[in-house]
Amino acid sequence: MKARAFEYAKATSLQDAFDAFARASGDCCYLAGGQSLIPSLSLRLQAPSLLIDISGIGDMRGVGIVDGMLRIGALTRHAEMLTSPEIARHAPLLRLAAPHVAHPAIRNKGTIGGTIALADPAAEFPAVVLALDAELEIAGPGGRRRTKADGFFKGLYETGLEPGEILTAILVRPFDKRDRCAFDELARRRGDYAIVGAGVQGRFHAEQVEALRIAFLSVGPAPVRARNAESAVRGRTLSPAVIADAQATLHLDLDPAEDAQTSRATRLHLARVLLGRLLGKLAREARNEGGRA
Amino acid sequence: MTGALSSLDRPNTYIGRSVSRPNAKRLLAGRGRYVTDLQLPRMLHAAFVRSPYAHANIRSIDASQAAAMTGVHLIATGVDLAKLCKPWVGTLDHFAGMKSSPQLPLAVGKVVWAGQPVVAVVAETRALAEDAAELVAVEFEEIDPVTDVDAARAPGATLINPELGGNVAFHTRIESGKVDEAFRGAAAVVEETLLFGRHTAVTLEPRAIIADYDPSEERLTVHHGTQTPYQFQDIYSRHYGLREARVRVVAPDIGGSFGMKLHVYHEDMAVVGLSMLLGRPVKFVADRLEAFVSDIHARDHRVTARIAVAADGTIRGMEADDVTAIGPYSTYPRTSVVEGNQVVRLIGAPYRFRDYRADLNVVFQNKVQTSQYRAVGHPIACAVTETLVDRAARKLGIDPFEIRRRNIITQDMYPYTSPTGYTFERLSHEACLDKLHALMDYPRLRLEQEALRKQGIHRGIGIAMFVEITNPSPAFYGVGGARISAQDGAIVKITPSGEVHCLISVGEHGQGTETIVGQIVADGLGVDHGAVRVFTGDTDVTPHGGANWACRGAGIGGETALQASRTLKRNILSVAAAILQARPDDLDLRNGEIVDAATGSARLSLGEIARIAYFRSDTLPGGVSPQLTASHHYTPKGFPFAFTNGVQACHVEVDVETGFIKILKVWVVEDCGRIINPMLVEEQVRGGVVQGLGAAFFEECLYSENGQLQNGSLADYLVPMACEMPDIEIAHVETPTQDTELGAKGCGEAGTAAASAAAINAVNDAISPLGASISQIPMTPQRLLRALGHA
Numbered sequence A: 001m002k003a004r005a006f007e008y009a010k011a012t013s014l015q016d017a018f019d020a021f022a023r024a025s026g027d028c029c030y031l032a033g034g035q036s037l038i039p040s041l042s043l044r045l046q047a048p049s050l051l052i053d054i055s056g057i058g059d060m061r062g063v064g065i066v067d068g069m070l071r072i073g074a075l076t077r078h079a080e081m082l083t084s085p086e087i088a089r090h091a092p093l094l095r096l097a098a099p100h101v102a103h104p105a106i107r108n109k110g111t112i113g114g115t116i117a118l119a120d121p122a123a124e125f126p127a128v129v130l131a132l133d134a135e136l137e138i139a140g141p142g143g144r145r146r147t148k149a150d151g152f153f154k155g156l157y158e159t160g161l162e163p164g165e166i167l168t169a170i171l172v173r174p175f176d177k178r179d180r181c182a183f184d185e186l187a188r189r190r191g192d193y194a195i196v197g198a199g200v201q202g203r204f205h206a207e208q209v210e211a212l213r214i215a216f217l218s219v220g221p222a223p224v225r226a227r228n229a230e231s232a233v234r235g236r237t238l239s240p241a242v243i244a245d246a247q248a249t250l251h252l253d254l255d256p257a258e259d260a261q262t263s264r265a266t267r268l269h270l271a272r273v274l275l276g277r278l279l280g281k282l283a284r285e286a287r288n289e290g291g292r293a
Numbered sequence B: 001m002t003g004a005l006s007s008l009d010r011p012n013t014y015i016g017r018s019v020s021r022p023n024a025k026r027l028l029a030g031r032g033r034y035v036t037d038l039q040l041p042r043m044l045h046a047a048f049v050r051s052p053y054a055h056a057n058i059r060s061i062d063a064s065q066a067a068a069m070t071g072v073h074l075i076a077t078g079v080d081l082a083k084l085c086k087p088w089v090g091t092l093d094h095f096a097g098m099k100s101s102p103q104l105p106l107a108v109g110k111v112v113w114a115g116q117p118v119v120a121v122v123a124e125t126r127a128l129a130e131d132a133a134e135l136v137a138v139e140f141e142e143i144d145p146v147t148d149v150d151a152a153r154a155p156g157a158t159l160i161n162p163e164l165g166g167n168v169a170f171h172t173r174i175e176s177g178k179v180d181e182a183f184r185g186a187a188a189v190v191e192e193t194l195l196f197g198r199h200t201a202v203t204l205e206p207r208a209i210i211a212d213y214d215p216s217e218e219r220l221t222v223h224h225g226t227q228t229p230y231q232f233q234d235i236y237s238r239h240y241g242l243r244e245a246r247v248r249v250v251a252p253d254i255g256g257s258f259g260m261k262l263h264v265y266h267e268d269m270a271v272v273g274l275s276m277l278l279g280r281p282v283k284f285v286a287d288r289l290e291a292f293v294s295d296i297h298a299r300d301h302r303v304t305a306r307i308a309v310a311a312d313g314t315i316r317g318m319e320a321d322d323v324t325a326i327g328p329y330s331t332y333p334r335t336s337v338v339e340g341n342q343v344v345r346l347i348g349a350p351y352r353f354r355d356y357r358a359d360l361n362v363v364f365q366n367k368v369q370t371s372q373y374r375a376v377g378h379p380i381a382c383a384v385t386e387t388l389v390d391r392a393a394r395k396l397g398i399d400p401f402e403i404r405r406r407n408i409i410t411q412d413m414y415p416y417t418s419p420t421g422y423t424f425e426r427l428s429h430e431a432c433l434d435k436l437h438a439l440m441d442y443p444r445l446r447l448e449q450e451a452l453r454k455q456g457i458h459r460g461i462g463i464a465m466f467v468e469i470t471n472p473s474p475a476f477y478g479v480g481g482a483r484i485s486a487q488d489g490a491i492v493k494i495t496p497s498g499e500v501h502c503l504i505s506v507g508e509h510g511q512g513t514e515t516i517v518g519q520i521v522a523d524g525l526g527v528d529h530g531a532v533r534v535f536t537g538d539t540d541v542t543p544h545g546g547a548n549w550a551c552r553g554a555g556i557g558g559e560t561a562l563q564a565s566r567t568l569k570r571n572i573l574s575v576a577a578a579i580l581q582a583r584p585d586d587l588d589l590r591n592g593e594i595v596d597a598a599t600g601s602a603r604l605s606l607g608e609i610a611r612i613a614y615f616r617s618d619t620l621p622g623g624v625s626p627q628l629t630a631s632h633h634y635t636p637k638g639f640p641f642a643f644t645n646g647v648q649a650c651h652v653e654v655d656v657e658t659g660f661i662k663i664l665k666v667w668v669v670e671d672c673g674r675i676i677n678p679m680l681v682e683e684q685v686r687g688g689v690v691q692g693l694g695a696a697f698f699e700e701c702l703y704s705e706n707g708q709l710q711n712g713s714l715a716d717y718l719v720p721m722a723c724e725m726p727d728i729e730i731a732h733v734e735t736p737t738q739d740t741e742l743g744a745k746g747c748g749e750a751g752t753a754a755a756s757a758a759a760i761n762a763v764n765d766a767i768s769p770l771g772a773s774i775s776q777i778p779m780t781p782q783r784l785l786r787a788l789g790h791a
């Protein structure tokens, strides 16, 4: 299939983008890395009259510490999650997840802002920003605002972005030496969207969990925190029994759908196995290096 | 091997050498010319309005809005094209009693699968044609779709083709020996129902065609991504009433075919008619979504089978019941029953038991048509046989290698005719089994498996033996009335500087035909292989032949090329003899030089002979008329098929908590007769194995109950990719056929034939200690978890 004809405009600033958006009276789309939008146009799932290319807006680039927070520009490519020393140091969970996002060619183009704005329930980074308790920096014609990742993912491809708003950056509290994190997913093939995946990050006191955030992908219409499991481990050491307690609560938080390949029960089962493995990994690390904390 | 040594056995022969592909650099540099790359003057583009329903009556079609769009040149319905195109029927006479309804390019009155083309739109660009197609309004009235093979055969079932009186296209029964007695006296009987998912070829290059009709000469040129240009010349000419000599089909570079690109497709037939209506070139390239709902699918079998064994593991008999569903029609011109037919005839093929019974039912349904795809029927027959043999071995406590050794057809038994009527000239089961055992270090793997099991790591080892049908004679299609050639032709000629052109009817699709034909011609003539250029795939230029299907390029095309070059060599030597006043028998052509046969001393270059022959024939003695072009046609005449054989092993690790399987390694020992180019044979085997592993673990066309394909995109239909594929180690045994001088048999389907069977056996070997087993492919995590009782 071929896309329907559309106009193209390259925005040089946020204001430029908002103006173009207003002129098109909404019959338009922002274009970042194009790795989701262009396929969607080619499949004629979307047919806007105008594409506003935001990939040249300088304000949305760069990774660095700003006012004590790690600021990741929305245009940061997936591939940079694997190469940036700032990400490795201050947000290692993003680096752990990045190899699971598609394939190198797509990672070279796709942006973290694009994947979060799109909010595909099977995408890795939306779940990761939930686990990181990140904040999202959003600009609109009326100015800038910040919002928590919690509450941003509302449903299937549904977010807290208002029409015309642009996600400009992701803000993350820098990784602390007491923090531990892990990411894994079960995908049929390397680079595929996963049947189920999860990211966890938490603060430890020696072997004891002070607080831990667990976020799942591919188990419902939006990425979701497993809050009951988080409570189950809070203040405790990750013993096999504690991990089993956490696993046993998952059905309270996750509401996976059935699809042609995988039943709901199987997804829940796999989510439990995955959580067990991730917590087991943190427990081992805490045990082995616990003395250092 | 017997008989005298020929030039093929010389130490410096090109035969048996891993010559690299002359076209590799061109294709890698992006200089390939596929149909998609061709831009003809005044060319238009077709798009199709397709049925959203699996089964429906067409109430009305309103294309007025689309027709009014600027840039739209033609809108055609089924009725419009039916006026030009004679319908086709996918039956063959040797399948007694088989039925199928006539087909036309576009649906007339009724649609029978979701995705069937209903209206064609021709416009200046493809995008514009799609815009217009969106405006065509078709009103449908749904009919109950027939999707389930049992419901299709139940009394009162909705009929897809009411005029046929039923939904069964073909039934056959094979009965040999005393099957009931064999089962009565057995020490053990194992029964299993195996399910094989529908899958499809997913070629890198999708189907692509440009039809270019010139009314001034009533000439049709079709640039077509096909494996069988000669077959299509015949079909386009007969179905559109054109003079055959004025129909030219050109197959340029082709990005994979695997049997998918030799069937008649509705869109392709439509494009020819559209070009005739417009008098302009019309292009159609199937996009991936269209490919999934219009390329043939394959497999889709349910086989219930039983094996009877004696206490020592001797197979006493087998029984099988295969039900396969093929879509609403049988494909043309090769039919959709060949796969099932080969399933029931190949079951048990490596083994020497005589008592066998099989039923085959081929059923219509409202899904995409199925037909021949790489290794037609082999993977199913192999999986049925080999899982039963493994289960019997497990039941009797016999090692999988050992039970096979006790049952294979042995060297003293050839030629051997199977209970299903296939005659094997000579196979090499013992040598292959022994070689595999050593190659994989089987005893060490078993020890490792046991040690790891104690740590909760579940590894499995599976082996599968196979017999492959190659070098088909006219017994395959010709006898059934199909105008499909089993012979191939080659023309070899010398250029004025003494280089060589070979025009041959077998084609190049990425498998390396050009390379091996170049090697054979260079060898047959005695020239450097760099001096040989090979041309394929143009019915105006290359000789008529079968081209590419089954496994025949090397075995039949290769022998054709060898004999043509031998003839040309004789012609060259007779000219040389006249010039040198010698006897032809005392001369030889080696490395582009005429030499003294006895001493090898150089006498004259081939270039000099060509110069004299083409420019100074006046200097030749009277009566010498140089023939520096020679042709040859060859059809297999001895055995109807050259059967090959081999054995594969698969090593897997099963994560019993997640149902995920890691494929650790695959080993293949195969015997394709004389090996012309080991590198290409191994590429064929590796590619084939990957397709077999795709079937075993990933690929499946998933349909809803109402006949909608649910995963028709490459995001949802999983093809095997490099990261999941294991190392594939290959070894060879060579048993050349005595039917040809070259001795080559096919190797293109060997990899696919047994890979999924070995994989099933490996997974079952891993999970059987847990009391679990699986008998359905693809073996998805979901299915494995069910087998393990987790979900």
Ligand SMILES: Cc1cc2nc3c(=O)[nH]c(=O)nc-3n(C[C@H](O)[C@H](O)[C@H](O)COP(=O)(O)OP(=O)(O)OC[C@H]3O[C@@H](n4cnc5c(N)ncnc54)[C@H](O)[C@@H]3O)c2cc1C
Residues within 6 Å of the ligand: A029, A030, A031, A032, A033, A034, A035, A036, A037, A038, A039, A074, A078, A100, A101, A102, A103, A106, A109, A110, A111, A112, A113, A114, A115, A117, A118, A120, A122, A123, A124, A125, A161, A165, A166, A167, A168, A191, A192, A193, A194
């Ligand atoms: C074959 C393939 C496999 C893939 N596999 C995966 C995978 O395994 N995991 C995964 O997570 N993703 C995967 N992706 C998607 C990929 O990660 C995309 O890059 C990503 O989802 C979107 O980012 P983008 O920059 O390309 O956005 P675009 O495609 O340009 O835009 C996507 C949407 O977001 C909007 N948008 C983009 N940026 C902003 C912004 N800053 N503010 C507001 N709105 C914005 C656009 O208007 C559009 O609606 C895959 C893609 C392909 C083609």
